[in-house]
Amino acid sequence: MPLTAAIRLLLTVLSIATGVAGPAFTAMAGTLRASLSDDLTTIDPFAFPGLVSSGVLRQVYEGFTAIDAAGNAVPALATRWETPDGGRTWRFTLRPDVRFHSGRPFTAADVLWTWEHHLTRKPQPGYSAFYLRGVEGAAALQQGTAASLAGVEIPAPHTLVVRLTEPDALFPLYPFLFVDRGMEAEFGPAWHERASGGTGPFRLASWRRGESVRLEAHADYWGGAPTVDAVSLAVLPDTNTLLARYDAGELDVAPLPDNAVRTVVRQPRYDGQIAAFARAQVRYLALNQDLYPPFRDRRVREAVGLALDRAATVNGLHAGRAALTNGFVTPGLGGYQPDAVPLPPFDPDRAKALLAEAGYPGGRGLPPLQIAGGPNVREEATYFAAQLTAMLGIPVGVRIQERAAFVAAINEGREALFINGWTADFPDPMDQLATQWHSASPTNRIRWHNSDFDRLMERARGLADPAVRNTLYRDAEALLRNQAVALPLPAPQFVALVRPGVTGVVIRPDGTTDYHAARLP
């Protein structure tokens, strides 16, 4: 028996023998067995969910619109949305035949209750309060000077009119999760721990912290009942364990962490079992001009870009499961425009010349530099650090930190050069551009400020026509490119192992694995 096969067998036997495979993962008729890369942070639809929790909660709760596999907004609980005045007033027509998991009908009153609860939630407002800040009366309700949200009218049970203080063409796209307003009265304030309060294709049946999540089919789902009876999600953060479970036949679907994709893709035993999906995630190498003064010179920033062989990493580090872009809007998002401007070539000689022109010949005079990142970019950071070392002439180190520590460091502006990414919450390029580069955005981690860019974003927000908005987005991307504010890195796809015979599983660009149409063999 070859060594690799023997080790694989040993791992499989060990994982079974250790008893981690509990009853939740025992195959049942109609139960699809899949995995999560981490445990949920919350099942409260009002709390900030993070990517993993959000992927589960979006199977249970829904908003006005959803994101389809191509990254476009499609109707969900609203069938129509119109604005008579360029985005200041929105009239939503809600789907009439929708029932919550409790059996109660979904109406406009549930939308209003959900919004008011977000705004008045204590001690922290709900995470959607950010998206509701433009609704008339939102501030008064939050401050306690009003008892209800004045900017919302309900002329009919399935019609909702929302008035905003400023035009916002994106309001229908925001990722709201509407909640059954009867839940709190029936189960108390911690109702989400006892019952499922959404309209989605699955109801949340159980959450065993650190172990598993169980979703059960919502038979009255407006889009038709799911084909599977249930989905059992095992929490498997370790890649070796994940693959051992999949190889042992304990998983039907195994979404892969990014750093496992190229090891899996090269294994012939997985041929025909790999599914890839577009991802609405922009990734970039950010250059903090405040923290590292040489970056204030555009030539130095440009030199860094020319020194990195980004094209080689598409196959070399992502096994071809990534798109090379020269922009900051990625595939997987409606409005993505393949670049008119080609990617600058990998040209270390030109990089050295630019560096010399900027007053740093051979890297002389440059302060020490490190590429920072989370554990998932260790190889990429190491690869780029070696290339920068060769070009700059000074040793460029790598600082890999635990994810939370890294996020804290970039939030506090403590990293000069770092790899970061952003997965869109709603299907519009605004969520990849303004969130990262608008001067007022809390997630503009390099504190870059450009009033032309800010104006483009503010104008786009008021344009209801997506085609016109996209024109402004293209201008904004060109500005970012010309300023060499950051270097776009290949945008990876979501990749999952799917057992032969299992069909209909889709990972949406926002990271939600959609099991509604899943079928077992």
Next chain:
Amino acid sequence: MIATRSSAGRAGLLLAAALAVPLALAALLLPLDPFAMDLGQAWAGPSAAHPLGCDGLGRDVAARLIAGTGTSAAIAGLALTLAVGLGVASGGVAGWIGGRTDAVVLRLADLLHGFPELSLAIAAAALLGPGTEAMVLTLALAAWPSQVRWCRALALSNRTAEHVRASAALGAGPLHTVRRHLLPAVAGPVAIRAALSIGPVMVAEATLSGLGLGIQEPAVSLGTLIRDGLADLRDAPHLIAATTITVAAVALAVNLLAEGLREGLDPRWAPFRRP
């Protein structure tokens, strides 16, 4: 050589040579660069050009093993030098002076000793952050409590020895006594204990770096090699196999040599030594 007077010491020396000679030959004969990347060679198996294969970035594993062993040995050596220096200073003084100083040092050592060394090292590494210098401090801090207790015990036992009391009775000052009597008496046992600690300290470095708390790229150590190898355990087991064998062999060789040193220096073993 004192350490090779015993069979354990000779076995340790043989094992160390068995490790060092092939690595030295590989370093001399093959133009290997531990940092050179070739993505086209990612996870390549062992070959004539790459005797132990390549890692996920196409870097030569043999070259990285040589560099990593050197880094880990240097870190362990520095950490132990620091721990022993501090241990001799604080433990020796505490044991020699006694009284309140002894009580304070002993309580502090007891407090730290209450934690498993690895837990202490993880806590220290988390506080100090990643990096080579931080790793040396972390390991030194984790090793200090056992060193201080050992040095204090040696100082206590020597303080009341007849030759020390005789020296004091003849009018020798404290500095003279420490220099002429205490330090020579504790040097041998302290060296043996430090040598016995090299293996565990190297394993601790490997563990901490394996957890991502240790040294950072581009530096390479046995710990970073284990961390990288773990990620590819199922499909490229040769990556971690070579490193774990090296860690185990180095720890065993050092322990055998230290055991040989102990047997060589301990008068109780004298009757069993070859003439």
